[in-house]
Amino acid sequence: MHETKLQNLSEQQKVKFYQKGTFTVGNRLVDAETRSVQASDARSNAITSGHRACQGCGEALGARYALDAAMRAARNQLIAVNATGCLEVFSTPYPETSWQLPWMHSLFGNAPAVATGVAAAMRVKGRKDVRVVAQGGDGGTTDIGFGCLSGMFERNDDVLYVCYDNEAYMNTGVQRSSATPPAARTATTPAVGDKPGNVFGTGKNVPLIALAHNIPYVATASVANLHDLERKVTKAMEMEGSRYIHIFVPCPLGWGSAAEATIHVARLASESGLFPLWEAEHGEIIATLPIRRKVQVEAYLKTQRRFAHLFKPERDEVRIAALQRMADHNIKRFNLVREEKETAI
């Protein structure tokens, strides 16, 4: 049984067949131009069904949207390089493979460099039409592949790198990475002792570090906003040089969240300010996505058992407040709460 009761999801996520009054813009209500790639019959299904991700896996969802959008933008002339991790493992239990595009896995920490090599090969062969995307989890990106990633950025190699951030090493059984948030319980930051869960370090914000490389495009995105995600991928694909998209992808297994709550959890992460959504070109932030209905971090934390020790046996006011300060800092830094009229629907 869950230590903390998850918020009553069925109550919150009542299916509304008529979507007015929700934040979900159904495709029926938007014009053909702005409809999602997923809504199109012509989508490539770059990562097709039948893979072995857990139910509600945010990474599988994010990868599907990101790659289909990238495939459309590249007119299906796309090659993918994958770091070791859940996405790689659940998609290729050979002889089955989910990949409908040329796909390569080499190692855990070298996906950016392998992608550089593929891009170099395409350039030398005069295949300007073939584009390259590299992808990895937060561990593969912010920790072990960080050197290769920075090298790829610095050289401005023509690769779109997508990081699926589920905030821990999931494939090996939920260990802490440098993207794991403070206080979160993982297998290597257990919820024991007088400071249960992950330390409050200084954090490692790889999107901002990417930005500091002045590469053509950097964006954060979330599976809570798939239209925005597709738009950012499409935009990135229209550019040349190094591009980086960091996608927030809840992991029900690692986070102890309900499988059906993935989108909800991701939305709370952004609506609380903990995971700000922004995009930048050539080292300048050009847009941030405003919070529409601000929530306290507590609402987000309570959806996940990895934070249960913050509320039981008693509330850890100090550390909840510290997390709230992080969210508030983001809200200020990225100007996430705008005028009333802007945030209303």
Place this chain on the structure above:
Amino acid sequence: MLKQIEGSRGVAEAVALCRPEVICAYPISPQTHIVEACGELVKSGELENCEYINVESEFAALSVAIGASAAGARSYTATASQGLLFMAEAVYNAAGLGLPIVMTIGNRAIGAPINIWNDHSDAMSMRDAGWIQLYAETNQEAADLHIQAFRLAERLSCPVMVCMDGFILTHAYEGIDIPDQAEVDAFLPPFVPQQVLDPADPYSIGAMVGPEAFTEVRYLAHDKQIQALEVIPEIQSAFEEQFGRDSGGLFHTHHCDGAATIVVTMGSLAGTLKDAVDELAEEGPRVGVLTLSCYRPFPKAELREALKKAKRIIVVEKCLATGFGGIVSTDLRMALQGMELIVKTVVAGLGGRPVTRPALKSMLRRALKGELADLHFLDLNRGMVDRELANQRKGIATGPTAENLLKDVAIHGTGA
């Protein structure tokens, strides 16, 4: 055309003649001059249609080559020592994926203590990684082996390391015959990959393989190396036909016919050894020299045949399996199992220690008298070692060994 150039330059020019499409560069002595020269050839336009990529580590260097090769580009890089260890994971990966990358190793010791000079420890650390390992005796052979290496790698879809002794070869200026582009083009056909990342025919490369097929994958990698034992001599003959030079192959022999004692070695040491045995021939029975050009695959049957009449084998090797002894000699003992001969291990030239003719000759004299230990360290400074051992017997906190030895050198010199 015969040119008086540095070994590194010769290798770079030979590599350029092979029309590599992607070259990844990262500096480490004694290999650096090779990638520098490659860069110059690309930048000046002499080597066209080649992406020269300055990477941030050796791990990236080989990873870029992996991506490029999987996408169908002829790929090359070079490294040594710490650099080879830094890319170790990618070394195994490239072989496991069957990517025909060619990489030069400017052989150098591995630290600590940090040491930039030559021995074979670096390449030896990767001997089981699945790469073919070729060793050059001279700079001419180093240049020639690269031209052969691309053909070999692409024929078998297997990566090839061309090993050349750091400084001794990489930095030596001597005459090297650099062939014409047309000749190399005639010898080396364009790269047709066994597998390629192509949107027109998408497939997945690098999937997980479990117990159901892993042994078979490895068996086939082994089998590929066994096939190389036939392909290498074929390429050696084709090369000789095209260029009129006998380079490469499995091994070279020097007066081995009828010799009861044969010295086996690899790399540039062969030159000194041949001089030493030639000089010794004036004193007594002929000693032969067999120089291995191909260490992986290890030409077991061919060596048994070549050494079948010998009674005593002395392997002079520039590497050490710490806690055990020789590496090449161990392989050779396995290969010669059941034959009536003795195999001695002589560890020489570690970290750039000069291997001199007098030292080799006195070692060989002892060997001929049957006085050589099974494991012999050529030119070991026994006094230095004994003083430090005595120091260490005093207790635990006796200080860092390497620095203690350097102090000892300052006090006693290198002679005592």
